[in-house]
Amino acid sequence: MKLRKRMIWISILITSALFLLLVRLAEIQLFFTESFSKWNVNLIQESVKQRTEEVQISDGRGAFLDRNGKPLTISQKPAIVLFPFLKKQPWPIKDAADILNMSEMEINHKLERAKKPIILTKNEKGSISNMMLEKINKLKYPGIYGVYIEKTKKSRLASHTIGMTNQDPQLLRNKYPHKKELSISTKIGTFGLERTFDEFLLPEQDTKLLYHVDGLGNPLFGMDVKYTADANPFYPLQIKTTLNKEMQKSLEQILDDHHLKKGGAVLLDIEKSSVLGIASKPNLNMASQKTRQNYMLTPMYPGSVFKTVIATAAIETGLDHPSKTFNCNLNLYGKPGEDKGKLNLEEGFAQSCNYTFTSLAHQLMKKDDSIIEDTSRKLGLTEQVGWEGSLFHQDDFKQLYHEGTGAIWGDEHDKKVKKAIAQTAIGQKNVKLTPLEIANMMATIARGGEKKQVKVADQIEYKNGTLMASFKDQDLSGDTIDRYTAQRLQKLLRKVVTSRKGTGRRFRDLPFDVSGKSGTAETGKLTKDKKRLYHKWFAGYFPADKPKYALVVVDMDTPEGKAATNAIFYDIVKIVYKIEKNKT
Incomplete structure (x- = not known):
């Protein structure tokens, strides 16, 4: 009796399993052939693929x-495609061998081993030529074709x-x-x-x-x-x-030549407010999520580059009188620690005297405790500066992916703390800005105070080159500095390079006259042997008298004395000059 019951249950289970299997087969073969599973897989297409040999051209x-x-992401290579079935029937192999400068034996050897179509882009003497493609296609024999294969650049x-x-x-x-x-x-x-x-x-x-x-x-x-x-x-x-392929390639090569490990550079076209070149280090490695970080769009400590903001506020509030001097034998906290003597604002900016700017910051904050962030906003340093606007059905389309936003204060209470104000004045404490924001600040000053969004894409084109959509120049929202303030800042930035003790004096012998500001920011990090690490900056524009290019270079997490920032900035300016000269 027990055996009979057991057999009945086993029969029920087997019948149920067969029924479920039939239902599953019906789903696969009858009901969901074109949208199977949550991925909506087209089973008919996938089945055909299994019985198909193919060569993807694009x-x-x-x-x-x-x-x-000029193409940036794809390349087209002339190639000869040989299908494996050629080895099973007579075909004009001698003619093909003569055209390709290959022996019949070599071609046969490749075909014998082939299970999938062979793609030849080279022979013993070099690359497959356009002429070879034309001659192969004139044979008009099934199984051998000359094509231009489009490859995505790795x-x-x-x-x-x-x-x-x-x-x-x-x-x-x-x-x-x-x-x-x-x-x-x-x-x-x-x-x-x-x-x-x-x-x-x-x-x-x-x-x-x-x-x-x-x-x-x-x-x-x-x-x-x-x-x-x-x-x-x-x-x-x-x-x-908006990228210039030649400038982009040169910029990346210069970063490699100077072995920059972390950081990068961004080069802007000032008139068009667009990116000519941009590169971040370390190099992108798709196997590592960490290397995807674009440091040119990442907020970080700007160091003394931020003194440009304090100088701007000082000019706008009348604290920039040339007769007013600061004791630059004192450090940022007003204690002995420097040996630069007494300097006015212009000299203090050129030599990057910390006490000049911490003193000014304290005076400014007594007048208005929002003045530093308000001035930063006028220079476009507390908002995303990449192009954004309407594009077809998207009302808030943004060109730049994961662009960071600058910040000045971490805590409102810091506005009442002397040390916090001092550290903020020299681009430390909680001040973090992106290199792109700083490059755009330099472009804004160079344009006389005109504050614009930065484009990296100019237009969307159809395949035949006709226009589908374009990205018009757009101003950044909010107040900006006036022309007088911009002119005073231009003078300060130029003095950094022309002054005998200026922190940018190295750039005096460049073919373009450069204006700019250096920066050194403590990161709070140490090397294995307990040495401090810094972000080293130089941000500027050139030519100084008729500005065309804004450039920012930052070498991140580098020990004192080992930064490649100035050398990279120097070489980029030189190569831009060379490229521009070759065009004329």
Whole structure:
């Protein structure tokens, strides 16, 4: 009796399992063939892929161009594609070998080992040429083709700012629930401009050569190889950035030459308020999340560069009289510790006298305890400065991904603490600004007080080069400094370089006259042998008399005396001059 009951239960379980299996098979083969699982996988497409050999010529994703229309993220290489089925029938191998400067034996050897299509971009004597492509295609034989293969550059310029793509099915479905036609293997922008402009860059259709095979890898429908491509002349779209490819490449090379480990540089076009070059260190490594940090958009201690703000407030409140001097034998707290003598504001700014600016800060705070942050706001230092506005259905589109925002005070109580005010005056305590904000401050001063948003993308273009959308110049909101204040600051910044004891005197022999301000900020970090680490800055613009470029360089977490900041700034100015001279 027990055995019979047990057999009944076993039968029920087996029947239930078979029923569930049938339901699952019905789901897969009948009901959800085009939207299976939470990823909405198209099972029909995936099944066809398993029986298809293909060579992708382009993934169909939009690309980034520099301001002159040169590609930044993709490259096109001439290539010869050989399909494996050629080894199973006679074909004009001798003609192909002559064209490619290869032996028949070498080609046969490659085909014998091939299980997938072979892509030749080089032969023994070098790269495949455009002429070779033309001659191969004139053979008009199925199975061998000359094509231009579009490759996404793994090592790309401005990588932290332009960003990268990756396969992220969850993000893809969350962002584009209505785009059911997108495969879960579609790459999506995960950070940088690739992410902010992702909606415009998504592929409509890729371009490839393909043929169907049986289980043994033989052509299923003869030797026909199909060419699939989107004939639409408008897509994929292209993002025309404001970057200058030559300047960007040179800037990155200079950072490498000086072995900058952490920090970077940002170069702006002052007139257009746009980024010409931008680079962050350490180099981007997709395997490490830490290397994705774009330090040019990250708030950090600015050190004495912040004295520009105190000088601005002093000028606006009439505390800049040339006869007024400060005892620069005292340190920031008013105690003996320096040996620079008595200096007025102009000399104190050039030599970066701490006591000058802590004294001014105390006087300013007695008049108005909001004056330091208000002045910072006038210079664009407490808000995101990257371009933002309306773009089609997006009312708050921002070009720059994860751009940080500067801050001045950490605690309102600090405004009543003398030491906190002193530290704030020299860009320490809780003062943190992004290099981009500081570069834009220099550009604002150079423009005579005109405060603008910074662009890194200029327009969105259709595939055929016609305009889809452009990003107009936009002012930053809020008050700004007047022309008189800007002119006084220009004089102070120039003195930093021309003064015999100025902290920027190294730049006097450059082909462009430079104006700027140095900065050294304590980080609170130590080396293994207990040496203090600093952020070393130089921020400025050039040519001084007719400003065209604003440049900021920062070497982060560097020991005293080992910073590469000045050498990098010097070399970037020189290379910009050389590039500009070669254009004329």
